[in-house]
Amino acid sequence: xxxxxxxxxxxxxxxxxxxxxxxxxxxxxxxxxxxxxxxxxxxxxxxxxxxxxxxxxxxxxxxxxxxxxxxxxxxxxxxxxxxxxxxxxxxxxxxxxxxxxxxxxxxxxxxxxxxxxxxxxxxxxxxxxxxxxxxxxxxxxxxxxxxxxxxxxxxxxxxxxxxxxxxxxxxxxxxxxxxxxxxxxxxxxxxxxxxxxxxxxxxxxxxxxxxxxxxxxxxxxxxxxxxxxxxxxxxxxxxxxxxxxxxx
Amino acid sequence: xxxxxxxxxxxxxxxxxxxxxxxxxxxxxxxxxxxxxxxxxxxxxxxxxxxxxxxx
Amino acid sequence: xxxxxxxxxxxxxxxxxxxxxxxxxxxxxxxxxxxxxxxxxxxxxxxxxxxxxxxxxxxxxxxxxxxxxxxxxxxxxxxxxxxxxxxxxxxxxxxxxxxxxxxxxxxxxxxxxxxxxxxxxxxxxxxxxxxxxxxxxxxxxxxxxxxxxxxxxxxxxxxxxxxxxxxxxxxxxxxxxxxxxxxxxxxxxxxxxxxxxxxxxxxxxxxxxxxxxxxxxx
Amino acid sequence: xxxxxxxxxxxxxxxxxxxxxxxxxxxxxxxxxxxxxxxxxxxxxxxxxxxxxxxxxxxxxxxxxxxxxxxxxxxxxxxxxxxxxxxxxxxxxxxxxxxxxxxxxxxxxxxxxxxxxxxxxxxxxxxxxxxxxxxxxxxxxxxxxxxxxxxxxxxxxxxxxxxxxxxxxxxxxxxxxxxxxxxxxxxxxxxxxxxxxxxxxxxxxxxxxxxxxxxxxxxxxxxxxx
Numbered sequence: 001x002x003x004x005x006x007x008x009x010x011x012x013x014x015x016x017x018x019x020x021x022x023x024x025x026x027x028x029x030x031x032x033x034x035x036x037x038x039x040x041x042x043x044x045x046x047x048x049x050x051x052x053x054x055x056x057x058x059x060x061x062x063x064x065x066x067x068x069x070x071x072x073x074x075x076x077x078x079x080x081x082x083x084x085x086x087x088x089x090x091x092x093x094x095x096x097x098x099x100x101x102x103x104x105x106x107x108x109x110x111x112x113x114x115x116x117x118x119x120x121x122x123x124x125x126x127x128x129x130x131x132x133x134x135x136x137x138x139x140x141x142x143x144x145x146x147x148x149x150x151x152x153x154x155x156x157x158x159x160x161x162x163x164x165x166x167x168x169x170x171x172x173x174x175x176x177x178x179x180x181x182x183x184x185x186x187x188x189x190x191x192x193x194x195x196x197x198x199x200x201x202x203x204x205x206x207x208x209x210x211x212x213x214x215x216x217x218x219x220x221x222x223x224x225x226x227x228x229x230x231x232x233x234x235x236x237x238x239x240x241x242x243x244x245x246x247x248x
Numbered sequence: 249x250x251x252x253x254x255x256x257x258x259x260x261x262x263x264x265x266x267x268x269x270x271x272x273x274x275x276x277x278x279x280x281x282x283x284x285x286x287x288x289x290x291x292x293x294x295x296x297x298x299x300x301x302x303x304x
Numbered sequence: 305x306x307x308x309x310x311x312x313x314x315x316x317x318x319x320x321x322x323x324x325x326x327x328x329x330x331x332x333x334x335x336x337x338x339x340x341x342x343x344x345x346x347x348x349x350x351x352x353x354x355x356x357x358x359x360x361x362x363x364x365x366x367x368x369x370x371x372x373x374x375x376x377x378x379x380x381x382x383x384x385x386x387x388x389x390x391x392x393x394x395x396x397x398x399x400x401x402x403x404x405x406x407x408x409x410x411x412x413x414x415x416x417x418x419x420x421x422x423x424x425x426x427x428x429x430x431x432x433x434x435x436x437x438x439x440x441x442x443x444x445x446x447x448x449x450x451x452x453x454x455x456x457x458x459x460x461x462x463x464x465x466x467x468x469x470x471x472x473x474x475x476x477x478x479x480x481x482x483x484x485x486x487x488x489x490x491x492x493x494x495x496x497x498x499x500x501x502x503x504x505x506x507x508x509x510x511x512x513x514x515x516x517x518x519x520x521x522x
Numbered sequence: 523x524x525x526x527x528x529x530x531x532x533x534x535x536x537x538x539x540x541x542x543x544x545x546x547x548x549x550x551x552x553x554x555x556x557x558x559x560x561x562x563x564x565x566x567x568x569x570x571x572x573x574x575x576x577x578x579x580x581x582x583x584x585x586x587x588x589x590x591x592x593x594x595x596x597x598x599x600x601x602x603x604x605x606x607x608x609x610x611x612x613x614x615x616x617x618x619x620x621x622x623x624x625x626x627x628x629x630x631x632x633x634x635x636x637x638x639x640x641x642x643x644x645x646x647x648x649x650x651x652x653x654x655x656x657x658x659x660x661x662x663x664x665x666x667x668x669x670x671x672x673x674x675x676x677x678x679x680x681x682x683x684x685x686x687x688x689x690x691x692x693x694x695x696x697x698x699x700x701x702x703x704x705x706x707x708x709x710x711x712x713x714x715x716x717x718x719x720x721x722x723x724x725x726x727x728x729x730x731x732x733x734x735x736x737x738x739x740x741x742x743x744x745x746x747x748x
Contacts, residue, residue, distance in 0.1 A: 040269070045255075055261035059268045066272065085741075105275050113268045120264055140695040147691055151682040154332055156371075160745045161678050165692060168674055168738050172696050175727065179699035182723075183706065219276060226283040233290045237297065238333065246295055367612060370748050393525065393614030401605030407544045408537065417606075419533035420613030423526045444544075460609075 012089045014232045015241040021225045028222035035215035042208035050205075056120045057205065063113040065213040066106050067135065069220055071173070073103030074138060077145070078170035081163030090235055091228075093159035096166060097149060098227035102220060104142035110135050130184035134177045141169045155235055316497045317467035318382045320394065322349075322366065327375030329361050336361055337520055340375065344501075346516040347494040351503045353520030359503040360400070362520065363470050366501065367395045381467075393421065396466035400473060402457035406446035410437065410456045413445060414463055421464040431463055435485070450477035458486055462493075469493055471502040483509070525614035531623045538627035541600070552632050553639055556589035560643040571648040578647035579708030582657065583664070585643065586636045587701055590665055593632045594672030595689045597624060598680040598743065607680075611747055617740035621677075625669050625736070633665030649712060656711035659721055660704040663728040667700040670735035677742035699727055 010016050043061035050057035077099040084092030114132050115125045126132070145162050152158030236242055258265055321344055328338035336358030342349075351359050364370040366377060368388045379391035386394070404413045414428045432441050437459070440452055448456070454477045461469045469490075475483050487509045493500055494514055502508065508515060542549040563581045564574060574581075601607040601624075610620050640661050641654045649657065675693035682688060707720035 044265075044269070049258075055258035055265055058258075058261075058265045062268050062272050102279060105279055109272055109275055112271060116264045116268050120261060137695045137698055140691065144688075144692040144695065147688055148678060148682075151679070151684075151688055154748075157681075157745055157748050160748075161742060164674075164738055164742050164745065165678060168671075168696065168735075171734075172699070175699045176695065179702045179723075183702045186706065216276070223276075223279055223283060226280070226287070230283060230286050230290055233287070233294065237290075237294050238330075238335070242294055243298060246291065246298070369608060369611060392612050395612055397608060397612050399605055399608060401603070401608075403605035403609045405537070405541060405600070405604055405606060407541050412537065412540060416533045416537045417609055419526075419529045420609060420615055421525055422614075423524070423529060 012091050014091055014094075014236050014239075017091055018229055018232055018241075018245065021229055025222050025225050028218045028225070032215050032218035032222060035211055035218065039208055039211035039215050042211055047205055047208050053121065056117060059113055059117040060205075061208045061212050063110060063117055064209060065216045066113065067110040067131070068213070069216055070103055070106035070110050070135070070138060073099050073106060073220070074141065074166075074173065075170055077103060078166040081166040085160060085163045085167070090156075090159075091232065093163060094231035094235060095224065095228050096163060097159065097231045098224045100142060100146050100149070100162075102223050102227065104139065104146065106220075107135055107139045107142055111139065128184070130181045133180045133184070137176050137180070138173070141173070145169070319497055320467045320499045321380045322468075322499070322501075323378050323380070324366070325376050325378075327362075327365065327377070328373045329358055329365060329370075330373050331358065331361060338374075342518060344499060344516065346514055347497075347499055348490065348508060348510060348515045349499075349501045350508055350515050350517045351501065351520060352505065352517065353503075357520040359520055360472055363397070363399075363472050363501065363503060367397050367470055368392055369397075379468075394466050395468045395470055396421070396461040396464040397470045398457050398461055398472065398474065400476070402445075402453050403460065404445045404453055404456060407444055409440075409442055409444055410448065411441040414456065414460060417460045418463045421466060424463070428463060431459060435459060451479060451482050454478055455482060455485065458489060462489055467498050469498065469500040469502075471500065471504075473504055474502055475504055475506055527615055527619060530613065530615040531619065534620055534623035535627045535630075538624060539630070542627075542631050549631050550635075552589040552593040553635050555592055556585050556636060556639060557643065559585035559588055560646065563647070575648045575650060575712070578644050578649035579653065579657065579712055580705045581647055582640050582644050582649070583661070583701060583705040583708065586640060586661055586665065587668060587697065589636060590632060590668040591672055591690060591693060594628065594669060594676055594693075595679075597628055597673055597676040598746075599676075602680045602746065607743065607747060611744065617743060618736040621673060621736040621739045621743070625673050628673075629665060629669050633662075633669055636665055637661045649708075650714075652714070653708055653711035656717045656721065657708045660707040660717075660724060663721070663724045664700050664704040666728050667724075667731045668697055670731040670739075671696040673739045674735055674742055677739045677746060680743070681746035700724065700731075703727065 011020065039061070043058055047058070047061075049055050077096045080092045080096040080099065083089055084096060111132060114129075114135065118127050118129070118132075119125050145165055148165055149158045149162040152161060233242070256262055256266075323343040325341050327340040327342075329336045340362075351362060353359050361370060365372045368377070368391065377388075379386045379394070381394070403417065404410070408416075411428055411432060414432070415424075418424045418428060429438070429441055432438050435455070437452070437455060440448060440456065445453060445456070454474070458471070458474055461471070474486050478486060483506070490500055490502075490508065490510060494510070560581065563577070567573065567577075598607060601610065611617060613620070637658050640657055644654060644657055671693055674696075675689050678692060679688050703720050703724040707717040707724060710717040710720060
């Protein structure tokens, strides 16, 4: 246990993190691209068309990973914010600041692919379906987080204010999700929502789905590490160790 | 040749499937590019700061 | 339980000491000061320095309103060190903004402010009378002049019964008579064994034995 | 020199009520705003009372939500600008306790009048007869939820320049559940269905937000004061 703890404390120091992440990024980015290529091949070429949804099932292979990961982004952003607030680790705020844009773009992608999936299935691009509406709310939460952060001229205060909003937001996500679901089921009791789509998924479709999911996850870790390095540069630009970084 | 065309058309659903994949790849790769561009700009910005500080 | 305002003669605060080690503060990209170490050895700490040298920031850091980049702040009462949560109620802070609401009258403002620090029963008006400000009691603060508002703000420290007064530019907007009056308050506080930290460009008219100076621009 | 929590609490409420009492026009603005928004819907849609009846519950709720948010935006602005917020932070009374006092003062001046005004507005929109009690119950709980989350938004944006634009974006996603539950409860009552379920969920949400939000608001105020 304390091996992990002292790794965690060493990692909390910006210079150490900056150097470690520099070497770690390729280790995530390269496997992510390889897996993505395999996933695309599986999704677009080999996987069979669905007897019911036809080829539109291929949208699932993109929509589901992106949708799951956008929610995971918000929760991990809130966890990083909480760590930043409670133990006052500046790096945790940098991580939260790094996750926000990635999470926002994933949520927007989830909405985009979800509505494109809706057109052939429901005949319209936008349906106030429970999941799509929840993701719309998640997008607003991400937008609020990003807007609040850069409304503050002082980076430290912006971090702490956005962190509080992230924690309040993450507590509300389940509430929003269930109230939207409750509200939605009132109107179309048997609505074929996006989630039901994968209930009856058979194994041949699982391979592309999990490959894509794993690929996007690895990509996300790499992206967040890269953005965190930028945030660390912003926050530590005045510190001495920055000069050594510039030398190489 | 038609074999490629059929695959691409995905019997009519292609018009919805392809935009999904293209936009997803664009957004994900775009994020990477933006991150690297920001990094370059930040490093230049800091590099400019340093001579000023030494001279002060 | 003292409900009346601390009458001047016999009331004495328990002694408060402040010591600060390695304090470093930034304002955005600008470093205001670093490695500031200080221990209060006299009842009045006079903080001076050019504009923008971080005087106000230092006061806000010492009263735990702002977080320093680095450094530790240790308030001690009769030897026992106080946590921020224990120390803040002992501090009466009068900043650039007087903390007075324009719509309310001087008496209402002081009544609210005093209620934040201690139990009190109608001695606010009495205190205003003692300091020849009774005629202001009923008028809304917005109608008062800047000097009058400053006096009411400084009275807040006396009424709060706090052992530590932190005044930021107390003499601002005060005329000569006002400054004399403010120094009178300060003398009372010092004789009651209180501690005062103040930033000002004018030398406080107190015997230099009681004043410790800290120049931030050095 | 112990500080009396009760005195500080009552003192804060008295200060806010006096302050608003002296500027009554400004305090009543949200209520005028509420009435104007209500009047917009028949003008924008149809004067036909049958059509209006169907949307009456939702319209009253949206108008009440907007009116409450409008007034919550500047909950701490006045105290921040004249320095009272620093005094609150330095007092012997915990910050979250004073936040509850401020919220209660604000609720008495805006939330309660909205609850009283809502049936009149609903009547003008021809809301079904037996829904009025549920509407008032739902709004009673709903305005408390609104003021709790609105206070967090106000505290976060108090020191931000154009906080006005940022405030709705921060707060609206957080109060969506209250809006859904409240509007649905009213609609159920209007259709003769039992609103009990929605109301009890709203009550649970109200208890959760009223008890937890002040801590987040206090933390946000500390950040804004930094």
